Amino acid sequence: MKRNLTLLLLLGSAALFAQTNIKLEGTLFDQKSNQPISGKNFTIEGLNIQAKTDEKGHYEVSVPDDVYQIELKVDGYQIITKSLTDTDAVNLYLQPEDFKDGKIDLSTAVVTATKSKSSEANLLNLQKKSIKIVESIGSAELERKGVSDAASAVAKMAGVTKQEGSGDVFVRGLGDRYNYTSLNGLPLPSENPSNKNIKLELFPTDIIEYISLSKTFNVRMMADFGGANIDIASKLYEGKGFFEIGTGLNLNSNAISEKDFKLQDGPNWFGFQNTKIPANATNGYFFKNSFNPQTKSAVAGGFNVKGGKSYKFDNGSKFGFFASASFDNSAQSIENGIARTVDAEGKNLKGFNDYTKNSYSTNTTGMVNLYYDFNANNKLRANSIFINNTTQSLQEYKGFIRDLAEDDNGFIRRATYEKNQVFVNQLLGDHKLNSRSEFHWGLSYNAVNQDMPDRLQNTMRLNKQSGQYTLASQDASLSNRYFQKLNENEISANLEYNFTLGGDLKDYKAKISVGYQARHKERDFEANQFNLKLTQSGIVVDPNNLDAIFNQSNFGYDKLYTIETFDMDGKGGYRSQTYTGQKDIQVGFVEIEYNFTDRLTALLGVRAEYLKQSIDWYTALSKGKNSFDQFELLPSLALRYKLTDKQNLRFATSKTYTLPQFKETAMFVYEDVTETFRGNPMLYPSTNYNADIKWEWFPKNGEVVSFGGFGKYIQDPINTTTIASSSNDISYVNSGDWGYAVGAELEVRKAIYDNKTSNPEQITVGLNAAYMYSNQELNNDKVYEETLFNGQRINTNFTNKEDAFTGASDLITNADISYSKKWEQGGSLMATVAYNYFSDRIYALGTETRGNQVDKGFSTLDFILRSRLNKNIGINFSAKNLLNPTIDRVQENSNGDAITLSYKKGLNFNLSVNYQF
Structure with a gap:
């Protein structure tokens, strides 16, 4: 037999x-x-x-x-x-x-x-062989470190941090505007009108095969690049059929200890609500949601299903699919909160000495991935991803309010609901034409819908003697309802043809690549704020029953309040604040890879790019339009020298640029509770020059030791700064002629115990660290001369003539130690302790003789336990933010630092169970 x-x-x-x-x-x-x-x-x-x-x-x-x-x-x-x-x-x-x-x-x-894509050993193997300087983190490592989303995954890599409270990723101290995010090499849109990049927290690890971080530029990347290109490779399943279901529980120590966890009225447990601006919104009170906060459950959780299968046919073709759907939510609450401002001498700490925030977020994700290989030479792949992310927050500020100009008995409550929907569709093809040439192509259509329906804000004053609250009436906007909507559509295409000289595609003397890329984006933005203008002062109110005041029976000039908004026609009609943006990019590139010897390889490329960006707006500030276009020749060079079969020495250099974003160039005002932002139509792109050198050693399969240095020189860097005016608005300016950053990075991944038996057992350690120094010119005269628009200029009064980049920490470290064991019958255990630290970094540059606002450094410690009882049942547990550090922002001043923002996030616990059929 x-x-x-x-x-x-x-x-x-x-x-x-x-x-x-x-x-x-x-x-x-x-x-x-x-x-x-x-x-x-x-x-x-x-x-x-x-x-x-x-x-x-x-x-x-x-x-x-x-x-x-x-x-x-x-x-x-x-x-x-x-x-x-x-x-x-x-x-x-x-x-x-x-x-x-x-x-x-x-x-x-x-x-x-066949071979794996996402294992740590394979990704390190690819890193070793690549001519480019690239780092990757795959699904196997993400699982080991208990990472739940793409943002947390990238933050585990050398020189990367997340900004607390925003989800923005900083690479080598360079934030959102300097980075670029893609999916399978095709660009991703942003769900936030303030940002260039999509929030990486939206991508759960269930749909990720691996993430590549390229801190050096090559001609296939979009040239709007200064920090890194973050490319997400979506899950591609090849193997026998499987189906898995799972569920979990999420708890935050602060939220569950809150006796009365309150949020705004409207959204349900899944985060959905359907709220629109009522008809005749200024002619009566027809709003749907209540002003009164609602008590909600702080216990959160989620569930997920996923499955896949591949088929091999007799004619040699293959078909496979992978699909997943998941829902996760979480409740958070901060404690010991402070939010205030400080004058130039560090005195008169004005603001809110009692600041609380309850928040609740959901993420619903669905993905379908299909592939069909006609044969070994012709392959197609299709991806569709839908993400629905919602956030709710109820913020309360108690203390001094400048608009009241009285005492520290003010009270502001803001309730915000935001829904972001992202729909990504891709079709990709790979074709081997013969033994010496191949053709790759990709098409994508992305749509974004961002909705902030019915943000609620009220301002009150407490009479400490009577214990009663009265509604503030000094300005019509002190109680308001705000609606915001963004729609964006984008079409992208990548075409690339490769051919070799002196050999075939596997072994050649030279390879030449030529390509074309196109990108067309359109964005429409609309905002409406309805101010509830009081017709009398001293109205006593219960903060938890504001509906007793704001209702239809109290509406009218002869009653308690009226409703006002932007550009009213006197007949109940009004016009929204809007801006419309359009971006077109046309690209051609050529790249030559040449093997001088079996040890020395060079990669030289040139990217020719024509860019046009335009925007027009109609807002409370003005009506206008602005556009710019430019043609750029952007060279890049990468060298790899194989010192030994296990060691590489690398060098890379390039030229790129950084674009201002749509919202930054529109004359639109966005008001936060403690900050107000406005655009600058005269903002223009900056130019970046980049250089890296790196040594790598791969002692064993799955291990690496690397050390590298980098430098960046930026002409006309863009910064966010406070305008020198009575309103102290924040805007965006080309703040100087130059800026630069230099630094060094270290990475070590090593197995310190490796028992390779039928029941394998392993202890691994990982460490990466980055040290950086940055400096830039801050030139008030340059800003004044370059920002003339409609007869007005932007005035700045920087405290320092030179300073570090905002968001740049001098030192960033990540460390982890993992223990794993597997048994013959399919059981396994994996435990990881992960540590992260980043040092102080500038949040906002100092102005008006005040020092910088600085986010103080802090450490985090996480514990992750993953187990499989057998091949079917898995049980996972994680405890994160175990150190629960106090998160502080300080105003630096000559007589010492003063705290302007302070809070604790609490500990986060997760327990989940999954079953694979």
Whole structure:
């Protein structure tokens, strides 16, 4: 009786590079007799390798070093699947189904080879072979570190931090405007009108294969680049069918200890609500949602389903799919909150000494990924991702309010609901035309809908003697309802043709790539604020029953209040504040990869880019339009020298630019409780010059030690700053002629204990650290001369003539230690302790002789435990923010720092269970 042996090793994207092999060894047993299967031959198809078990059933084979798993199939025996990501010593036990003669013939056994994309070993292998300087983090490492979304994943990489409270990612101290985010190489839109990049927290790790972080530019990337290109590779499933369901519980220590966890009226548990501006909004009180805060549950959780399967047909074609759907929510509350301002001498601490915030967020995500390989030379892939993210917050500020100009008995409550919907659709193709040429293409259509329906704000004053609150009436806007909507559509295309000289696609002297890219984006933005103007002062109110005042019976000039908004026609009609933006980019690029020797390789590229960006607006500030267009030739160079087979020395340099965003150039005012932002139509792009050098050593499979240095020089850097005026609005300016940053980065990943047995056991450690120094010119005269618009200019009064970049920490460190163990029957255990620290960084540049506002550095500590009871049931637990540090922002002044913002987030706990069929 003949039996078949099939070894499946999943294939990654390194097919163009020479493969490095490792030794895979073990013993093949008949589980019923517990005897080794000796002296049997088998063949590894496609690798031209033959092997044989010895008299003790032992075998040794040389396989690709990015092995993912092996699957053993023998007629009459149960299928055995073994993961090889943690061990290269594999003993296989054949469990009979209905087998009687006990004899096995492996002489016709066949092994088919493919490779993994997301294992740590494979991603490091790709990093080692790539000519470009790139770092990646895959789904295996994300699971080990208990990472739940793309933002947290990127923050685990060297030189990267997240800004507390915003979700913005800073790479080497450079924030949102300097980074660029893509999905499978195609651009992603932003869901936030204030940002260039999409919030990475929207992407759960369930839909991520791996994330690549490129801190150096190459000609395939969008040139609006200064910090890094963050590319998310969506999940592609190749393997036998599976279906998994899971559920979990999320708790925040502050939120569950809150006796009365309150949020605004309107959204349901899933975060959805359908609220629109009422008809005749200024002619009566027809708003749907209540002003009165509602008590909600602080217990949160989620559920998810995912599955996939691939098929191989007789004609050699393959089809596969992966689909997932998930819902997660979380409740948060901050304690010991302070939010205030300080004068130039550090005196007169004005503001809110009692600041609280309850928040609730949801994320609903669905993804479908399909692929069809006609044959080994022609492949298609389609992705559709839908994300619905909602956030609710109820903020209360008690203390001094400048508009009241009385005492510190003011009280502001703001309730905000925001819904962001992102729909991403991609179609990609890869075609090998012959042994020396190939063609790649990609098309995408992205749509974004951002909605902030019915943000509620009220301002009151407490009479401490009577204990009564009265509504503030000094300005019509002190009680208001605000509606905001953004719609954005974007079409992108990538085309690329590669051909080789002096060899084929796997082994060549030179490879030449030519390509074309196009991007067209349109954005429409609309905002309306309805001010509830009081007709009399001293109206006594219950803060938790504001509906007793703001209702239809009290509406009218002869009653308690009226409703006003922007550009009213006196007949009840009004016009919204709007802006419309459009961006078009046309690109051609050429890149040459040349192997001078077997050790020295160069990658030289030139990107020719024509850009046009325009915007027109109609707002409370003005009506107008602005546009700019530019043509850029952007060169890049990358060099790799192989010191040994395990060591590389790299160098890269490039020229790029940084664009102002739509909202930054529109004359639109956005009012936060403590800050007011407005645009600058005269803002223009800055130019960036980048250089990196890096040494890498890969001691063993899955290990790396690297050290590198970098430098960036920026002409006409863009900064956010306070305008020198009575209103102290914040705007965006080209603040000086120059800025630069230099730094060094270190990364170590090492297995300190590795027991490669049938029950593999491993302890690994990881460390990355980045140190950076930055400096930039701050020139008031330059700002004044360059910002003339409609007869007005922007005045600034920087405290310092030179200063560091905003958002730039001098020191950033990440460290983790993990223990893992697996058992023969499919059980596993993995425990990780992860630590992060970043030092002080500037939040806002100092003006009017005041020092900078600085976010003080702090540390976080997380514990993650993941287990599988067997091949079907998994139980996971995490405890995050265990140190629960006080998060402080201070105003630096000559006589010492003064705290302007302070709070604690609390501890976050998660318990989840999943079952795989």
